[in-house]
Amino acid sequence: MLKKLIKTKKAKVGIIGMGYVGLPLALELCRCGFKTIGIDIDKERVDKINSGISFIDDVPEEELAKFVKQKMIRATTDYRILKDVDIIMICVPTPVNVNKEPDLNPIINSSENIAKILRKDHLVILKSTTFPETTEKIVLPILERSGLKVGRDFYLAFCPERIDPGNKKFGIANTPAVVGGITKKCTEITAEFYKKFVNQVVPVSSARTAEMTKLLENTFRNVNIALVNEFAQLCERMGNINIWEVIEAAKTKPFGFMPFYPGPGVGGHCIPVDPYYLSYKAREYDFHTVFIELSARINEEMPYFVVNKTIEELSKSGVCPAKAKVLLLGMAFKKDISDLRDSPAIRVYQIIKDKVAKLEYNDPHVPYFEHNGKRIKSVKLNFQRLKEYDAVVILTDHSAYDYNKILKYSKLIIDTRNAIKKENKKVKKLGCGSNYNF
Ligand SMILES: NC(=O)c1ccc[n+]([C@@H]2O[C@H](COP(=O)([O-])OP(=O)(O)OC[C@H]3O[C@@H](n4cnc5c(N)ncnc54)[C@H](O)[C@@H]3O)[C@@H](O)[C@H]2O)c1
DSSP: OOOHHTTTTTOEEEEEOSTHHHHHHHHHHHHTTEEEEEEEEEEEEEEHTTTTTOTTTTTTHHHHHHHHTSSSEEESSSSSGGGOOEEEEEEEOOBBBSSSBBOOHHHHHHHHHHHHHHHHOOOEEOOOOOTTTTTIIIIIHHHHHHSSBBBBTTEEEEEOOOOOOTTTOSSSTOEEEEEESSSSSHHHHHHHHHHTTTTTTTEOSOHHHHHHHHHHHHHHHHHHHHHHHHHHHOOOOSSOEEEEEHHHHHHHHHSSSSOOOOOOOOOOSSTEEEEEEHHHHHHTTOOOOOHHHHHHHHHHHHHHHHOOOOHEEEEETTOOOOGGGEEEEOOOSSTTOOOOOOOOOHHHHHHHHSSSEEEEEEEETEEEEETTEEEEEOOOOOOOGGGGGGGEEEEEEETTTTTHHHHHOOOOOSSSSSOOSSSTTTEEEEETTTTTTO
């Protein structure tokens, strides 16, 4: 029955959590002809979706509005609607608490609500990034409280989300999807569904394999970014090697090397958070994931490193840092998006705030953010007035910036992203050192 509904695209899909993962997924499913219903505890988000208003960079508003009008998508805060759908995808957050321990409450809460309406032939897919065995040992027992049996009455699988917000080349359809079910039949039916909207499906032997795959991918990025950040610090200490030139040279090797780039730290909901899910689980097995701890230490140090470099360069330019006027460019955690979650640029703002006389920021994607209960607004980027700042710090290399003009009008630039390609004495690049001879 479910197979037929998938084959004919008549299966209705319910998506729990309409954020950076859930909303683009809903849109992709609509594009492929599946009717979707979004469930979210945030009433404002639900109302926006139903009014065709997009709040996610990668979701074009006209397209969302079109699907709302065609009744292909709608949203609600009421979980009971899930009894009318055939497939349920869980895309809720998986944060860490202040002690960096996983907070599975959104997943548990979603599972409990699903258990109340679970019926024969339902397919449930967990997409939130989490530690291995969450699907099997946390979600499954809750769902089976319904009296239904997995693999016989309903199906359950883990399918990690690989979306890269802002990436224009790879989206949901052309990024292979890894699928791991609780039983073979669960994997099979989930793969059938995914084949309808993703070009390539990669079935694996279990849900825990799929969970571990996602954590390997994100930990790999975290560790490699930390490694290159450490190299950047060393180049800076040595003072006469440019890390960016080193990376360009290293990446000419056609095998065995993959470039990663230094910066003010790591951000977003994934890279700084997910490795803690793995180290938490590892402790259960008396296992210490040393790479993760070490990488966090280096990456979390980077905003301090950037601030120290800025203060040092201000002093060298003859300006007393305590009297300096500084402009930060880019607050989002990466280029061309508006996501501020765990952004290292925000960390830089917080650390440098009391060390300089005046601090402002500009970000074309972030009109404002909250700091100490105050709303801090992005200032207009007036090139003629860039000279009024003693230092301009490039923290996120948005494509919208005119770097030639920034170079022309600024007095001193701290470039943490190698955004300014031209060599110039007033540009102080992260990972180049003060004696680097341009
Ligand atoms: N953002 C990314 O680029 C990305 C990429 C891959 C994987 N992931 C993973 O996907 C998951 C979701 O991330 P996101 O970035 O979409 O988060 P998000 O915060 O953008 O969206 C989550 C949504 O879930 C809602 N929500 C929270 N608790 C809920 C509940 N109990 N019931 C219903 N709705 C609830 C929130 O209101 C929010 O709208 C996380 O596990 C994350 O690690 C994210």
